[in-house]
Amino acid sequence: MDTGGRNDVRYRVKCLKCTPHSCLLKCDKETDFHPAQTGLMSLSVTVLKLKPYSKYKFIVFSSNGVTKQAKKESSAEQTIRTYESGKVQLNDSISLTLSLFI
DSSP states (O other): OOOTTOSOOEEEEEEEEOOSSOOOEEOOTTOEEESOSSSBSSSEEEEEEEOTTOEEEEEEEEEOTTHHHHTOOEEEEEEEEOOSTTSOBSSSOEEEEEEOOO
């Protein structure tokens, strides 16, 4: 991954739960992000306790020391749908690992 020579790049993940018409609802408070949802130093995060048969939008933001001066974070997004079969289940919920390649 090219960080432009910077060693202060950090990532954060925003999780939105979708309805049939939009993806504006924040994910449930029970949704877990490992190792964390913010302050990530790599582009890999595991999201736990997603509901089966649901649609989610994940937005990954990147920032560094000059982001505040630029007043714009870079981001990428992915919309996924969970299904019960073929997924890891934890306490009646789905597990997902996001890996984003920029």
